[in-house]
Amino acid sequence: MTIEHLVERFERLDRDVEALSKVLLIFIALLSARVIFLLYEQKLSELWGVLPPMAALVAALLVARIATRLIMNNNLLRADDRRHDVVRVTHHLLAITMDLRSRVGYVKVLLTNGNLPVFVLRDLATTIERRYETLLERDAYKYLPGPTVDLICQMSGSIFGICSLAGGLEKATTDQPIASIGSVPPPERDAMVASVEELLGEITKLIDNIYEVRTTINPAGAKQ
Incomplete structure (x- = not known):
């Protein structure tokens, strides 16, 4: 549940409590009038029958107000903490996946041109593997759908x-x-380029999915 929904629920519940408070105040006013009448009639013995209901109404009013605000405030804080955590995690994932897409895109350039030294591809492959391993960390899976x-x-x-x-x-x-x-035979390079292009498509789809996750809790984080 998003913080916006919780705020809406809190406002609705707060209105309900206000309505209940008015009803209780009406009953308290009626009981107060009864007390005044009994005092005027000097029927002091009957006051004991009026005071307990009045005390119960006042106590119920106070408990309802305090409990409602404490519970909803706790829910709001938890939802806000979760929202901040989702934004933090998705920002991190977006940075990783965008960097990964750039590096994989450069692999395609290297394979297509084929005029750069092999060690360039080796170093690039090492960094790509490290970026991918970051996506496998536990935090990355906390909020991502199946x-x-x-x-x-x-x-x-x-x-x-x-x-x-x-x-x-x-x-x-x-x-x-x-x-x-x-030095890689052309047929093998063509097959590898096709595989890299497919990987680029998967990474782009992953980026879009991460944007969707962030948008569910933070509409302002939608992809521009």
Whole structure:
């Protein structure tokens, strides 16, 4: 439940308490009139029958007001804490996924051009793997729905493929430190480019899903 809904519930409940308070005040006024009448008639013995109901009404009024405000205030604080936590987590995830998309996009450029040294791809693959591992941390799963978590898991194969390609090229060109990525046969490069393009689509979808999660608790965080 969002903080806006809790605020609405609090306002509605506060109005209900106000209405109940007015009703109780009417009863208290009637009982007060009864007390005045008994005092005027000097029927002091009957006062004891009036005072307990009046005390009960006053106590009920005070308890209702105090309990309602304490409970709703606690709910508001909890909802606000959760909202701040969701915003913090989603901001972090967005920063990671956007950086991951940029790095994977550069892998596509490297494979397409094929004129840069292999060690560039190796270093890039290492950072991509680290970024992806960050997505697997526990905090990342706290507020993500099941389909989004499944999407993160589906990306593991493509990430592994990039790392395997970089590692394989590095071993194959051990005696050629500045060998270019173009040493990969064209058919294999084409297949890898297609895999990278698919991964880019998955990352973009993941970013959109994270924006949706943040928007559910913070409309101002919607993707511009």
